[in-house]
Amino acid sequence: MAGISDEDIQKVRDASDVVAVIGERVPVKQKGRDFWCCCPLHQEKTPSFKIDPSTQLWHCFGCGEGGDVFSFVMKTEDLTFPEAVRRLAERAHIDIVEEGGRGIPASRKARLKEVCARTAEFYHTQLMRGRGPEADAARSYLAGRGFGGDVPNTWNLGFAPGRGALVRHLSQLGFSTADMIDANVALAGRGGPVRDRFYNRVMFPIFDVSGDCIAFGGRVIGTGEPKYLNSQETPLFHKSQVLYGLDHAKAAMASSGVAIVVEGYTDVIALHEAGIKNVVATLGTALTLRHIRVLSRHASKRIVYLFDGDAAGQRAADRALAFIDKSMTPEAGRSQVDLVAVTLPDNLDPAEFVAARGADALRALVDDAKPLLEYGIERRLANHDLQAAEGRARALEDCLGVLAPIKESILAKDYAVRLAGRLRLRENDVLEALAAKEPPRFQSRDDEDAPLAAAPPRPVRTLSRAERNRLRFEREFLGLVAQNPSVGLAHADALAQIQWHEDVHRLLADSILATLAENPAAAGVDIVTRAALVTPHAARVLTGSLGREGASAEETGAYLAEELALGDAEDAIGALRAQLAAGVTSEEAELLHTAIATLQMDVAARRVAHRAMPHS
Structure with missing residues (x-):
């Protein structure tokens, strides 16, 4: 990668045993060849976080996250990849030589x-x-x-x-x-x-x-x-990651545990000069996940989003509601974001408010800032006539839209009960309406530089039981060959020929094949790391395979390769039947019937042998 050489990255990896690094964060316990612990990324009582010392990979079967030692540090400490490498290099007392980032010496x-x-x-x-x-x-x-x-x-x-x-x-x-x-x-x-x-x-x-x-x-x-x-974007400046005044504000944020976000340079300066020094501003962009992560490193308690009272400030407040997701619930554990919000009264901006009413009045407003969920619900309620039945019905629909992204959480259900009281509705009716509410489709959180605002809805796929099983077999096979490269080499033809039902799976198969072709001796951790450059979903898929009880990796690989090949053959039969049903000449129909019968006989014979395999 640009900035840190591959040689230095490998040195840091070799010196950073994944079991030891994770064990410094949470207690780990060995079971068989693997180690297990409660996931540090979400709250749980029963350990579902597996660490494989042989592959140097980890996977949580509770939240689905996974990866190598670098990804663990990135996820638990909200760091970029270069930052994680530097953190582990410091831990291992390794000096690394950098040439600058983003391809710039x-x-x-x-x-x-x-x-x-x-x-x-x-x-x-x-x-x-x-x-x-x-x-x-x-x-x-x-x-x-x-x-x-x-x-x-x-x-x-x-x-x-x-x-x-x-x-x-x-x-x-x-x-x-x-x-x-x-x-x-x-x-x-x-x-x-x-x-x-x-x-x-x-x-x-x-x-x-x-x-x-x-x-x-x-x-x-x-x-x-x-x-x-x-300034426009430059090799030095990326506005979705930079906050004006952070160099001045970081000490006050660290001491108070609180960060205040405003909208302009002059607001930052005015508040600092008034003695409120934990203030920063975004730079012509909406608040992004990257901004939140940067602020969280300096402010340990909460982040206050301070909105102007004018129309532009209120539009910004509405955009901020798109940030509501599971990261704001207690279930998020260590990664929970405590984001609160307040709107200044009388159409004032922060500088005007401090000049007119003083710093203490602003501090009081900040202290009384409401959690973004409550803030959003109150804003939605204010838009409706709650004295009329029709107004209450519209208000309920509007407010449930705020709660829908986290509707499974205890926090959302608690707010739903409060909402029932405000709207004079039965609690069970509101809870049922919340459960049925389809969450809005927001901007992907994988894109940490994207503004926290709504994105166009994506179509929802409804999968049959057979298709769910097929995707499960694909994930299991990919995870197995990634963690056991010798199995991948043995089934390279299968990796290349399988008709993957998920685009991400196809990308991962291509990446695994490319890594093994370039280096047949590649380790599993190398396969996962390289695949992560192709898709951010790599670690989730490739670290999730548990293997099959009583069967070796080789036996499991052979079983899964054949299972997927049989599925492809059955898909081919279905395609031929569809072609026959579409209408063909009598000569073509005869050829199709013959091909279907031949394939069916072949699949039936292979299914019998398949069921007799060691771990079926």
Whole structure:
């Protein structure tokens, strides 16, 4: 992978026994050759979490998660793959050499950070010492917001004059036009010279959690569109992962255990200057799962989503309701997200509220913030006339939509009972309505950079018992050959020829074959790790095989390969029958009847032999 060499990754893997790493988190107990424990990813009383020391893989039969030692650290500590490698390298006292991430050499990233740092210095100098009506207007704007005194120095605020002033300055410092364009502080001219990206704007440098400048936001002076302009995506800056002010707020978050999320730069600065220092802002995007994970590392207790009172703030509040899922219930265990929300009154934004009513009033509002579930239900109830029967019926339907994603949880049922009281309905009727409510289809949580907002509904597949069995056999076979590569080699033809009924299974079979073709001596953990690059569902499928009692892996592999081949033969018979039913000539019908009869005889004979196999 980019950033950390395969050699270093293997060193860390070899030094990180999966049983020992998991055993440091939860008590493990050996049963036979495997180790078992209660899953640290969800609450359970009976151990269903299996660790196989021979393959260095783990799988929870309760929640379905699985993987290798890196994926365990990623899931339990909310880390990316490179972060998990670094964490385990520290544990094993291994020094790793990095070349930068996302395919960008470290030297290139350092160069772009230097561009951003020198740009921030230039803008700050222009604000503090620049002359002319435009610089004066920038200073007046900040003073009017109460951002005079030490505020520009504390936040390194600046002014972008435009007209090529920045490009000329950076060129004199030895930076190339490619440096400026890649850092997104300049734009390639249309047949002309490179020009400044930001013109006549108050500038807000954006820093990463370590305090390095990586991007900029600019507010236009006076009128003009867009009112706010952020840097575009660069090798340094990914707005769905970065939060404005986190470098200033992380210490206060750690000490208080609470993070407050607002919508704008000026709100962050105003609250910090008022003494509320655990505040950050998103950067022109809705809150994402990645944002939540970043904040959870610094704020251990809860995350407060603070919405403006205006129409835009209320639209943001409605979008946030799409975040409700099982991660917000007690059943999520250690991974539970305690996300609460509050809307400011009287159409005020946070800066206006603090200026008018003071920091203590805002702290009181934050302290009284409601869990996102309760907040969402209250918002929905407020939209209906609860004095009328029709209004109560519509309110019930609306509120059950908030609870539907977690309808199996105790928390949802508790809210449903409360809802019955509010709407003067029988508890059993509301609980039955909740059970029948189809959950909305939300944006996949695998995509952690996606905004937490609703996605188009997906069609729901209704599977027959036979099809469920077929998919179970496919998963069992794939898991078996992944954990026993010698079985995979013995049944490589079957892996290539099986007509997989699930696209993910086909992808996994292709990945297993590719790994074994490249390295016939590959270990099971290598097969799973490589397959995880193809699909995020790899670990769930490939680590779930328990094997069959009283049968060896080889016997089980032979049985499953034949079972799937027989299923394919029966599917072929069905396809021939469908072709016959569709209408054909008498000559074609005779050929089809002959082919069907021959296949049926072959399948029947193979079924008899199949039932006699050791573990059938």
